[in-house]
Amino acid sequence: MTTILVTGGTGTLGRLVTERLGARGHEVRVLSRHAQPYAVDLRTGAGLDAAVAGVDTAVHCASAPRGDEEAARNLVAALRQAGVGHLVYISIVGVDEVPLGYYKHKYAVERIVEESGLGWTVLRATQFHDLVVSVLQGLARTPLLMPVPAGVADQPIEVAEVADRLAALAEGAPAGRVPDMGGPEVLGFPELARAYLRATGRRRRIVPVRLAGATYQALRAGRHLTPERAVGRGTFAEYLAKRFGPAS
Template sequence: MTTILVTGGTGTLGRLVTERLRADGHEVRVLSRHTQPYAVDLREGGPELDAAVAGVDTIVHCATTPRGDDEQAAVNLIAAARQAGVAHLLYISIVGVDQVPFGYYKTKLAVEKRLAGSGLGWTVLRATQFHDLLVQLFQGLAKVPVMVLPAGVSDQPVEVAEVADRLAELAAGAPAGRVDDMAGPEVRTFESLARAFLKASGRRCAVVNVPLWGAAYRGFRAGGHLAPERAVGKGTFEDYLATRIRR
């Protein structure tokens, strides 16, 4: 079996990827900012990153931050991977990064382009939003009596465990470039998802749809972040709520 480094290996996705790879018999190193022995800040790189990458066959790059530092982190990781002779760098991206001009998406697309031009063997899997991200959003919006949602926007959430399974499968294989997107089983309006959350959590809150403005909103409203033709996920939002949300 191979030696695999999982960046962001303590996060929502990375933790599950790590579990699956170890269950399959791979030697797995977990890299995060605070987890020894591979405690590394990818934004800074340095000898700690070189040590984490040395002797690794494959890197599964799950680490991310909404603060816009992902591209610099990728630059450092790619440089370390080149130096160490890593054969395969696998990256999890987001459906619609080339369709929706949203700041975080632009950064994810920039990382994809860095990988494609790196000279390394690479694979990119784009997935739609995870269920837990929507729950976090709705929990924040439900703190006031009126939940305000972007009018005309839908989503297609996917179960994170299913994405972890797919990443583990890809990590065990050869570099494949950009593979088919992975999306949840249903395209749902934001309102229907929000009402499902409110029902499952027993919260009482009015729901109001409000038109927004800007290119990013237009991109979301046009469905650039959706992949109905790739609705390969099985777990629905209600399935997730039934197991994770307490009234």
């Protein structure tokens, strides 16, 4: 039986990866800041050596707005010391082309993984459905108007499908950078907004807004999309119906 460590194992993605690996008969260690017996803050590394002892593979799902690079360095050092053979990392499509601060940190972690001296696998995915909904909720806060970024699309994917892929990668040999995973549809923000408003029974006038800056230009150019890798099956409409009920 393989022992697999999942960092961020109580989060949206990590929890599903943990469930899948456990169901396949692996011994799974859930690492997060508050999950016993492996409550570890990766940014300090305290308790990390004990958590990785005897581990065969690690799946790195933990992420935060700050400290990702330090956390990755601490994790890599502990895995290397413990002789762990395989590190799987989940990243985001476009981290090397969209100059968003969070993306820059994710791309830096990719490089830390690649240069770790460990066997490694990196998977990039597009945005999860729930994150797109969170963005739309924020845009719909005003009572009459809903501003959306003009000329920008997204390619939301079902998080469970990404969890399935990560679990399969964790069971396999190190594969380097594997093909990206994108959702089944590329949808413009006005279309995403209309679907969200229908699903939640809200009325807003959708107003496309042109923005400034390099990040906006990269998003308009679709650098965060992977239409040639539209391998996801669950659509945004299906996610909305599951979450909010049938549209009225």
